[in-house]
Amino acid sequence: MAQSIFAFEQPVLRKFQRPRLNRWLLLFATATWVTLYAAMGRRFWIRGIHLSDSLDSSLLLVCVVLGAAIALAWRSVWQQWQNNLQPGQWPPLSLEQIRGLTPSQFEAYVAYRIFARHGYAVDNVRDVKDGGVDILVTDGFGQQAVVQCKRYRGTVGEPIVRDLYGTMIHQGAVYAYLVTNSNFSEEARQWAAGKPIELIDGRRLVQLSQAE
Numbered sequence: 001m002a003q004s005i006f007a008f009e010q011p012v013l014r015k016f017q018r019p020r021l022n023r024w025l026l027l028f029a030t031a032t033w034v035t036l037y038a039a040m041g042r043r044f045w046i047r048g049i050h051l052s053d054s055l056d057s058s059l060l061l062v063c064v065v066l067g068a069a070i071a072l073a074w075r076s077v078w079q080q081w082q083n084n085l086q087p088g089q090w091p092p093l094s095l096e097q098i099r100g101l102t103p104s105q106f107e108a109y110v111a112y113r114i115f116a117r118h119g120y121a122v123d124n125v126r127d128v129k130d131g132g133v134d135i136l137v138t139d140g141f142g143q144q145a146v147v148q149c150k151r152y153r154g155t156v157g158e159p160i161v162r163d164l165y166g167t168m169i170h171q172g173a174v175y176a177y178l179v180t181n182s183n184f185s186e187e188a189r190q191w192a193a194g195k196p197i198e199l200i201d202g203r204r205l206v207q208l209s210q211a212e
Contacts, residue, residue: 026073033066076121076142092209095202098181099151106151110179111135113209114200115147132167137177145175152182156199161188165197179205 040059051057090113093101101109111124120137135147148164150156161178168176178184178192179200192199200208 026070029066030070030074033063033070036066037063093206095181095206098202098205101151103149103151106181107134107149109209110147110149110205111137114179114205132163133171136171136173143174144171145177146171146173147177147179150178150180150182152180155183155185156180156188157185158187158191161192161197161199165195168197181205 036059040063043056043059049056049060051060090109092113093109098106098109107124111122115135115137116122120139122138123136124134132148133146134149136144137147138144146164146168148160148167150160156178161184164176164178174196176197177200178197181202183201184199189199
């Protein structure tokens with residue numbers, strides 16, 4: 001596997017557990033914003049809005065910026081909470097059981113058993129014209145990776161890895177995963193070496209799905 005300079009590494013090593021302190025800080029920031037917003041509203045109610053006044057314009061700017069940041073933070077918390085509910089639908093499967101899944105089931109298994117269970121926000125984009133992307137995953141720092149799932153009987157070759165690399169660049173993602181229930185050719189592994197692409201074969205997939 002290529003040495004990653006991004007936040008994305010092997011999913012089993014990226015089990016994302018946001019410290020409780022962060023939740024408390026978010027609650028504190030929300031309470032601060034509400035207090036500031038109320039104070040600003042009272043000030044504007046009493047004396048009107050004067051954007052030429054540096055204090056009025058500063059209060060308005062801080063409220064808008066802080067409010068947007070807090071809204072995005074709560075959205076992230078909500079997505080993580082939803083994702084934590086979904087992985088339990090998929091127990092760890094053996095390689096033989098994985099081979100018995102349909103393509104859509106295989107993508108869902110990879111999305112929720114491998115990535116969401118380890119803290120990534122996932123967007124399974126199956127059944128649409130995804131341009132070679134089966135799953136989009138976002139880590140706790142907001143960085144995005146593309147995931148392509150190949151339910152194969154044969155060996156996954158170098159051309160597929162090349163295509164995924166192009167897809168990653170086109171999507172503007174920082175990392176890419178190619179996941180299969182089968183194996184990768186030596187040429188595919190050599191081509192991926194040194195690039196922000198991780199190849200997960202069937203044996204590794206089973207290990208990741210069973211890891212706590």
